[in-house]
Amino acid sequence: MSPRLGTLLKPVFPLSADAFPRMAAERFGAQEDMDRTWLTFEPVARTLVDSFYLTLDHPRHEDLVPRLDAVPPELRGIAYEGAGMGLMLLDSLFPYRRRLPAFLHGPGAPYRCLVHIGAGLVLPRVPVAPRRFLARQDPFLRWLVMDGYGFYEGFFSWRDIVERHRAPRRIGGYAARAFDHGVGRSLWFSTGANAGRIIDTIRAFPDHRQGDLWSGIGLACAYAAGVMDRDAVAALLEAAGPHRGDLATGTAVASVFREQSGLPAPHTDLACDVVWGRGAAPVAALAHAAGRAAGRPGATGRTAGEPAYERWRQEIRASWPGTPAPAPAANEETGT
Known part of the structure; x- marks a missing residue:
């Protein structure tokens, strides 16, 4: 029997769940808390990697979907994210097949946010121009592709992206902001979800990038493997300072992801x-209401050419109870 595609591509596209704890230790040194955290992270990382290679070997929907749906419910969304990775890679190798769009409009639709992120995780490793690929995606969800792109680069290109604060030169405009959402999410894993290391790492970035990084942390702490207690999440919120609304936006987006997965999680509620x-359920409802409001005339922060995805996020941020009320308009006669 000839080897399957996943086996053939492993030397070209090496991805291993074991790389996560090893690379984190290389950056911060051996840490006792990282060993404990990895016990919780390991099923998530392994599901992502295994589903990626599974998809390369079984890309037909009738073969793939039953295998993805056999994954335990608490990890199934991650499995579909891995499928997005595999299908993106296959489409880059065999562009005439267009497997990813068919999956997004078919069995992958309930997990479409995570599938887009999965596609972005592969984008840095394939000969596809990000701008050209984004132009073919859903106008609202395409920015999640850049989130995935940022996660990959933030984790695997740590020295350039995190230590030197660089971004890929071929990314600009709002895509650069969505890229930073993903870089923020990557910090959750590369720091071992340690509040102190997260705070110190983000504070070293230029201030104009910190809001988007905090948003990524908000999404990660509410959606990824639950390893933080109430005090640690509160410490992150406090440390975010003027960017607390961005962290709040990330947690609200995570609540929508969790709702789409159909499986509540205690750490998302926490x-x-x-x-x-x-x-999480009331926050998701609030996020949906923000989505409806974002499409109305006079929506919060609405400017010409601004992506609908960002208008949605601005409406969520404006709904956060900690957002300062807008200053009253000055009296035209008195100027007060």
């Missing part, structure tokens, strides 16, 4: 409760 003062 993060939402600390940040929003309510559970």
